[in-house]
Amino acid sequence: MDRRVTGLRSATWLLLALPWLALAHSGGLDRHGCHHNRKTGDYHCHRQAGTRPASPSPAASPAASELAARPARASTTAYANCAEARAAGAAPVRRGQPGYGAHLDRDNDGIGCE
DSSP states (O other): OHHHHHHHHHHHHHHHHHHHHHTOOOOOOOTTSEEEOTTTOOEEESSOGGGSOSSOOGGGSOOHHHHHHSOOOOTTOBOSSHHHHHHTTOOSEETTSTBOOGGGOTTOSSEEOO
């Protein structure tokens, strides 16, 4: 009987702790409590709406001049490896961009050579 009570108590504490685990965040938030979603590229916040900046900080996303400076490649040709992408100034390479290849993206998050 004592074992059942102990097991029931453990199960109750576990069930009470589960909602808190769902609210956890892996980190990487900026000073406004916001970050870029690595899979979709959207910018969202985890704090109150009043603390969100009007637009993401310029340091958080590549500048237009940076993107324009990258050499153009045929859209069907991927870089052979990350060293080649870095030498061309294109790393990190995102899914959908010229030069991207699944072999460059080890964790399959859509960003190669990170």
